[in-house]
Amino acid sequence: MDVLGGFPSTSGDEYPLNTTRFIEAAARNFPDREIVSGTGEDQFRYTYGEAYERMQRLANALEELGVEAGDRVGVLAWNDHRHHECYFGIPGIGAVFLQLNLRLHPDQLRYVLNHSEPRFLVVDETLLEVAEGVAPEVDSIEGYVVMTDRDVEAVDTDLEPTYSYEAMLADADPAYEWPFIDETAAYSACYTTGTTGRPKGVYYSHRNIYLHTMQLANSIGLSHDDAVAAITPMFHGQGWGLAYSATYTGAKLAFPGRYRAEDPEPLVELLSNEDITVTNGAPAIFMPMLDYIRNLDDAPDWEGLQMMSGATEPPLDMMRGYKELTGAEVVHAYGATETTPLVTMNFIKPSLQEDISDEEQLDLRRKQGLTVPGIETKIVDPETGEEAPHDGESVGEILVRGPWVTCSYYDDDRTDAAFTDDGFWKSGDAGTIDEDGYLKITDRIKDVIKSGGEWISSVDMENLLVEHPKVVDACVVGLEHPEWEERPFALVEIEGDASVDRAELDEILSQRFADWQLPDEIEFVDDIPKTSVGKNNKQAVRDQYAEAYLD
Template structure:
């Protein structure tokens, strides 16, 4: 017997329709590339997104056509999120920090027919045009007269002129909720990037869970600031959950320095900000230099890489901002876990609670997880046994786009490439990436633990632990450190932090200082490059 409920497909357009109808006057604020602030409402977003959908019809794009964006977090990019996907096309958000040859490869692999781009990427687009012959239209996100500012405006279209020609009298189509909605490519640190293809169903389900208390707890009283880029896993779903919740959305544009981010938080009354640790460190450093405090910020969601204890303590103890430590990846849409306390943790000391919350956390509804050893045998949840992390769920990848060879599923489980432990309360703690794990004397060492201890020193800006060859133990860990500007830090000071916190065999054998830490397109430290830079390095003679 079937239930007698209405059968409405879960479509991205329904999120915007809801926001327009019930939160139409709530603001969406963007810092433009020109530096000024642009203000309008969710009702305006809906109207202009419909005009965009009509413009795509006018360009002759069929359902399923791929439409690329090369843009910062701004209101026009937001309209692409809804106008492209809502009209049954696929939005492909491109990371502009990748090398131009890699971007060209991605555009061709995705078979993008239209590319929308911010004016600040005009030079990049000039280099891409001859490398991506399949692109039929290049549209600059600008007013018509701004095209005159580009060195090569031939064949370029103005976004504002394109949508101004349309009335917006458009009805969002209904179609199968499993239809593709958007796509993101992985960073491609080991070969060409791979494409993750999201569906309307997976996106709406993911959005619903983001708003729950065990997700990010987003409501209509919030003002959200996604510092995480809209080209990085759909800004972690924030443009969608802000519409669902009817929350104010604040978009930072290209200005991601500490001063600009702080100004926007204070000016717009931001209550929840989301970003990676490298961005938050610049914000906290700016605040420390100028003795600033937050007046409205209540929560920050930190993902992309592990949050250090010192960063968590700075946010919470100095600024009274709750840190929501999260784990996810492009292949999981991205939210997989959040680290929040359970009832049984309320009686613990603050220090013990912090240790729990520094873990990546418990799975949100919809995500199942397990850890397995090298032979695929599931490992116990005791917080000690480590294994390869695998996950499954309705917003977890089943296969990569156009990838017929590399099937990452193991009996329905997706292999994340992370090494982790899970404790008796189902809290996940990452210890490494499988490709970065240090194996010493047959034991897996946690590079994340090593890095977090180094980061507890006030003079350390970034730390990366890697394994180097050892004649007896196969590998031993060293920690590579980037100092904060003008900081005085010695190797002896760093090494003195480990006794009492890690066993001797788990601690690094050396500290190597660098002038610059190689960062990837999403702000993560590139350990592959560090290993290349340290080729030929010899460990100090420690007598064993």
């Protein structure tokens, strides 16, 4: 694989976009700016200048180990300073940084490894077990670099050969001359895992990461005066790129290390102690954090903190809760592994800032937001490809295209079905775009209910059902119907031994749905079928109740 690229050259246009430039700039302009890693007693602090030297040592150590341009090197690690060193050290020599999701089912992780064929794995000591679970069936791996503060001899593992990350760095030359790398060469890879099917490999180029880094910094308004906490797992679409953008601007950077959503205290302390101004995460982590804060005698003062929230629509209560208790703003953004990920970000544009009330603003800010410059989004009929109007009502499949949107899955025959001929990625999300340009996801395309030529959002219906104080969970699917093509069908789980009237649920649903859109049947059940990642297993529900409207 020829990845080392076209510069020096007679054309400035061939100066390649290599992310190495960003850490170089941080080390040059902000050598004293702090990087904080971990929380509590094990917290570690150093600077961009020191990090840059270690990245150069890592580059030399990898070459010493025999890693060559184009080789894949997998990383199994928490959000910490060593993981950040790998972000630059591995791709800086032309190798491909393979992001490994430490929470993946072993079958899936094994598939990812056998598909991407890494020569080495860099593994945090506490994650050796994950690697041990899959390594015997992955032939490509030649060795394991263990991230630990201890002597690697003292580490108990079946894996071999093992190398000590720290010893390798200590022995390596502290200066490395970064080669220019073809900007379209693979920089890193992340495998996207849906609820079904094999993971699909998205390979990001240097160019792709470079441009995304600049745009994310712009969309957030990040500068060297900021302090950033990168909480989104760094193996999820490179932690949504936040650590890159922080490095690019020279912002102070904090990594939480290993953390659990159920124990938010260290995260809250990190945000407070380090005077964090920008962080990222999802309701799954921000909700427990808010509950924890509610129970404190004194809520922290986070005035000026932007909390980038992704994955799912941010609940109103969460946005209000943070604002009222701490002063922090929750800012929702949308994207996917295929889009690096930034597609939209939600902020109230100047023309709306005075026209709408605070409550309307909150409501608007739950949408996925405005498409960032450089990216094209449209909503189309998945069958005809015709664009739906931007009226906030008409639904279509969301298509995305732009310089940091992939156009293929690596070595995968599912590529054809996932992209249009003119380079748009088919997100599989159904959504609307309103007159002001705000995108809103209403459903997964495959879960939309098509009834009498109209589309009904199963997700909107679920969100309303759980607003009933006695409803714990809800799942809505479309079932085949002889007259209407499909009709909505709901499963509802009630708290304890309470009971709820159908009429109460209809009243709630009527806030947003017309009478003809209401579910023909609502079943009260004890448990709603779930997938392995805890989402509603709609396929199972559809299968189980397939005949309900056909009898």
